[in-house]
Amino acid sequence: MGNVVFKRSNGLSKKEFSYCPGCTHGIIHRLVAEVIEELGVLDKTIGISPVGCSVMNYEFFNCDMQQAAHGRAPAVATGIKRVRPDNIVFSYQGDGDLASIGTAEIVHAAHRSENITVIFVNNAIYGMTGGQMAPTTLIGQKTTTSPYGRDEKHAGKPIKMSEMLATIPGATYIERVSVHDPLHVRKAKKAVKKAFQTQIEGKGFSLVEFISSCPVNWGKTPQDALNWVKDNMIPYYPLGNFRSPEEDDKND
Amino acid sequence: MQNKIYIIVGHYGSGKSEFAVNFAKKLKQENKEVCLADLDIVNPYFRSREMRLSLIKLGIDVISDTLNSVKGLDMPYLSPAIKGQIVHNKKNMILDCGGDVVGIRVLKQFYQEIKERNYEIYMIVNVYRPETSTVDKIIEMKNKLENEIGLSITGFINNSNFLKQTSIDDIINADKLLKEVSQKTNVPIIYISALEKYIKQLPDKVSGERFVLNLSLRTDWL
Amino acid sequence: MAKVMMKGNEAMALAAIKGGCKAFFGYPITPQSELPEYLARHMHKHGGVFLQAESEVAAINMVYGASGAGARVLTSSSSPGIALKQEGISYIAGAELPAVIINVMRGGPGLGGIQPSQADYKQVTRGGGNGDYYVLAYAPENLQETVNVIKEAFDLADLYRNPVMIAVDGLIGQMMEPVDLDVEVPKRDLPEKDWATIGTYGKREPVNVNSLFLDPQDLENHSFKLAEKYKLMKKNEQRYEFVNMENAELVIVAYGTMARIVRSALEILKNEGINVGLLRPISIWPFPEKAFKEFPDTVKGILTCELSTGQMLDDVKICNNGKLPINFFGRTGGMVPEPEEIVKAVKDMIGGLK
Numbered sequence: 001m002g003n004v005v006f007k008r009s010n011g012l013s014k015k016e017f018s019y020c021p022g023c024t025h026g027i028i029h030r031l032v033a034e035v036i037e038e039l040g041v042l043d044k045t046i047g048i049s050p051v052g053c054s055v056m057n058y059e060f061f062n063c064d065m066q067q068a069a070h071g072r073a074p075a076v077a078t079g080i081k082r083v084r085p086d087n088i089v090f091s092y093q094g095d096g097d098l099a100s101i102g103t104a105e106i107v108h109a110a111h112r113s114e115n116i117t118v119i120f121v122n123n124a125i126y127g128m129t130g131g132q133m134a135p136t137t138l139i140g141q142k143t144t145t146s147p148y149g150r151d152e153k154h155a156g157k158p159i160k161m162s163e164m165l166a167t168i169p170g171a172t173y174i175e176r177v178s179v180h181d182p183l184h185v186r187k188a189k190k191a192v193k194k195a196f197q198t199q200i201e202g203k204g205f206s207l208v209e210f211i212s213s214c215p216v217n218w219g220k221t222p223q224d225a226l227n228w229v230k231d232n233m234i235p236y237y238p239l240g241n242f243r244s245p246e247e248d249d250k251n252d
Numbered sequence: 253m254q255n256k257i258y259i260i261v262g263h264y265g266s267g268k269s270e271f272a273v274n275f276a277k278k279l280k281q282e283n284k285e286v287c288l289a290d291l292d293i294v295n296p297y298f299r300s301r302e303m304r305l306s307l308i309k310l311g312i313d314v315i316s317d318t319l320n321s322v323k324g325l326d327m328p329y330l331s332p333a334i335k336g337q338i339v340h341n342k343k344n345m346i347l348d349c350g351g352d353v354v355g356i357r358v359l360k361q362f363y364q365e366i367k368e369r370n371y372e373i374y375m376i377v378n379v380y381r382p383e384t385s386t387v388d389k390i391i392e393m394k395n396k397l398e399n400e401i402g403l404s405i406t407g408f409i410n411n412s413n414f415l416k417q418t419s420i421d422d423i424i425n426a427d428k429l430l431k432e433v434s435q436k437t438n439v440p441i442i443y444i445s446a447l448e449k450y451i452k453q454l455p456d457k458v459s460g461e462r463f464v465l466n467l468s469l470r471t472d473w474l
Numbered sequence: 475m476a477k478v479m480m481k482g483n484e485a486m487a488l489a490a491i492k493g494g495c496k497a498f499f500g501y502p503i504t505p506q507s508e509l510p511e512y513l514a515r516h517m518h519k520h521g522g523v524f525l526q527a528e529s530e531v532a533a534i535n536m537v538y539g540a541s542g543a544g545a546r547v548l549t550s551s552s553s554p555g556i557a558l559k560q561e562g563i564s565y566i567a568g569a570e571l572p573a574v575i576i577n578v579m580r581g582g583p584g585l586g587g588i589q590p591s592q593a594d595y596k597q598v599t600r601g602g603g604n605g606d607y608y609v610l611a612y613a614p615e616n617l618q619e620t621v622n623v624i625k626e627a628f629d630l631a632d633l634y635r636n637p638v639m640i641a642v643d644g645l646i647g648q649m650m651e652p653v654d655l656d657v658e659v660p661k662r663d664l665p666e667k668d669w670a671t672i673g674t675y676g677k678r679e680p681v682n683v684n685s686l687f688l689d690p691q692d693l694e695n696h697s698f699k700l701a702e703k704y705k706l707m708k709k710n711e712q713r714y715e716f717v718n719m720e721n722a723e724l725v726i727v728a729y730g731t732m733a734r735i736v737r738s739a740l741e742i743l744k745n746e747g748i749n750v751g752l753l754r755p756i757s758i759w760p761f762p763e764k765a766f767k768e769f770p771d772t773v774k775g776i777l778t779c780e781l782s783t784g785q786m787l788d789d790v791k792i793c794n795n796g797k798l799p800i801n802f803f804g805r806t807g808g809m810v811p812e813p814e815e816i817v818k819a820v821k822d823m824i825g826g827l828k
Contacts (some may be wrong), residue, residue: 043674043675044674045673046543046671046673055686058682061680063680064673064674064680064681065682065683065684066538066539066542066543066671066682066684067569067682067683067685068535068538069535069561069562072532072562075527075531075532075533075538075539076536076538076539077539078527079499079535079537079539079543080542082497082525083523083544083545083547084543084673087543104528104529105528105531105535108527108532265479296505296644296648297589297644297648298648324589324808326504326588378479380477381478381480382480385478413479415479415650417477473735473738473812474645474649
């Protein structure tokens with residue numbers, strides 16, 4: 001028998017992912033799971049599932065989980081963290097959940113600098129409910145509720161959550177990443193690790209925004225969808241760091 | 253005789269508004285001109301402004317908010333007429349404040365004008381309120397109130413009661429406690445206020461002028 | 475602790491601490507704001523958490539999270555704020571989490587007013603949240619009863635893994651009354667919270683706090699399981715008081731502050747030789763339907779009195795099942811009647827029956 005070169009992270013359950021072909025939720029779940037395992041905090045982590053395609057991710061993460069109402073995950077995370085400050089708490093939310101119905105909750109969780117980690121998955125569309133326009137849908141992008149393409153005069157311009165949240169004094173660590181190729185997957189993992197480390201060190205609110213894809217609702221092959229992330233999403237949603245604890249340390 | 257300002261302060265729920273309303277009536281009965289200003293912007297219920305109509309009938313002015321509300325106003329809307337009355341000095345004024353430090357914060361804006369007038373600051377005490385239940389706690393509350401307004405309390409009103417469940421012993425015990433506070437702080441006990449049936453039974457040793465309280469904000473069935 | 479004079483809102487806050495409450499999440503609203511203010515001053519001294527949320531919606535979801543993590547949690551609000559919390563209450567009931575919710579009721583609909591009201595009866599007993607669920611709901615009439623029921627509520631919530639709501643009108647929140655915080659209340663045998671998300675610590679499989687059941691068969695099973703629980707509450711938790719029922723020719727059904735006014739009306743009527751009884755529901759869900767089977771034969775009619783335009787009236791009609799004539803007397807919008815108005819309503823009804 002040869003050496004094991006690749007295995008399922010202990011941070012994941014044995015249940016197979018139920019996501020569509022080419023959906024990046026699977027990659028992102030794995031990155032979060034690997035980081036939690038590698039940091040040695042899996043057995044004290046409590047995750048929060050959102051409403052959206054990842055609503056059932058409590059099936060996939062191998063830790064205690066709570067399922068939250070649409071958009072309310074940061075409030076649920078706050079409730080948990082305030083009564084169990086020694087546990088590691090993360091929420092996992094999509095762009096409908098976080099950038100639309102849950103804007104108040106995410107803004108105020110950042111504003112209070114809740115010592116939690118938020119994994120924000122932005123694929124510019126409502127995947128679960130059938131491909132409706134999200135606040136993050138790009139200009140001209142066709143969805144079931146923007147059938148002629150998003151018109152900024154009608155629906156405004158796509159919201160940039162990381163930039164917005166980075167303006168909040170309480171936000172400690174904010175970074176936007178992508179998983180459209182292996183190089184970026186590795187960079188993304190570093191960001192996730194940094195986010196959880198920020199929490200472990202008690203430094204406050206951390207969020208990693210993933211630019212993600214939705215081949216089925218975009219009407220593209222998985223590879224075309226990843227190309228569309230690179231060619232259309234990333235130019236509008238630039239990758240990089242928007243807030244870091246080091247920067248805050250410098251300003252103190 | 254010079255008009256006076258009587259400022260009624262204390263822990264919230266100590267009976268300030270019931271006392272203020274009764275005190276306004278008492279001054280009026282002594283043929284004095286009286287204006288009652290309700291400065292309570294903290295409490296939404298049981299405020300002296302609820303007695304506006306019946307007090308006006310007795311010839312007592314009532315000022316509170318800019319809408320002259322009786323019940324139901326949630327907004328502060330402090331009437332500018334309050335400062336007018338303080339400055340014009342045409343009447344005796346009773347300033348019925350909200351409870352605790354928060355309740356008297358509103359007085360700060362009248363600080364200069366009050367200082368220039370003849371005033372009394374009465375602190376109402378019900379020793380059966382948990383936060384004014386010991387000598388130390390009462391003194392602590394007094395100090396906090398004085399720090400907030402920058403003026404000294406000139407007298408205590410002993411309004412200790414358990415409403416309908418009060419016994420004479422309750423009042424006598426409260427008197428002992430407040431006497432000790434009075435000795436330690438050198439602030440006199442001005443009145444002992446209670447329902448008529450209790451006032452009639454009070455022994456001579458209890459400090460403070462007897463003050464009969466007729467409850468008007470709290471209805472009989474409550 | 476001996477008897478003290480306390481304001482309703484602060485007594486409720488202290489009662490929660492005495493009931494073992496370890497976390498409070500809320501948002502300011504008149505006429506209940508003294509309750510969070512009190513907890514802001516005192517909660518930390520008892521090792522508890524106080525947090526002012528950005529909204530009622532967030533507050534109730536913080537309750538969900540903290541309760542799901544095993545803590546005894548409280549939130550409080552007043553009518554429009556409770557309306558905002560209904561989504562979270564439905565999730566809490568669905569995920570079978572314990573929580574205590576205090577509703578200091580004011581007039582509505584909409585922004586309504588800030589004076590006392592019982593116009594939330596249906597919001598409390600039927601809920602505004604989605605799905606087949608109920609909350610245990612108590613409507614005490616004085617501070618001592620309120621304090622006792624709040625202390626007990628944390629046990630009840632844990633026992634049934636269900637939200638418990640205490641519904642008092644603004645008057646009970648705002649008034650002063652003598653109260654003893656240390657009166658013993660019944661303790662329940664509580665199972666361990668093995669469902670709480672506190673981390674596995676390598677000792678057990680992960681647990682999940684959840685109200686999602688996508689398979690309709692699973693959701694039906696879950697709903698029937700909840701229904702069995704509600705049946706048990708109906709059997710065991712009906713609470714009510716009878717006053718002056720012997721030889722009563724009329725029964726008044728009234729709760730909370732309205733019941734206090736009715737008590738005074740009964741005294742006036744007694745002095746005039748008119749015998750009227752009072753059925754005072756203390757639990758409004760489950761509604762005390764048992765009590766209707768205990769009316770003496772002398773009772774010829776029922777007068778329902780509420781600080782609303784008639785909400786509990788529907789429950790009275792269901793329990794009466796067409797047997798006796800029913801009249802209604804109500805004041806609303808924050809208007810509180812004098813006992814004489816109830817005396818008149820009684821006389822009008824008795825006159826009509828003859």
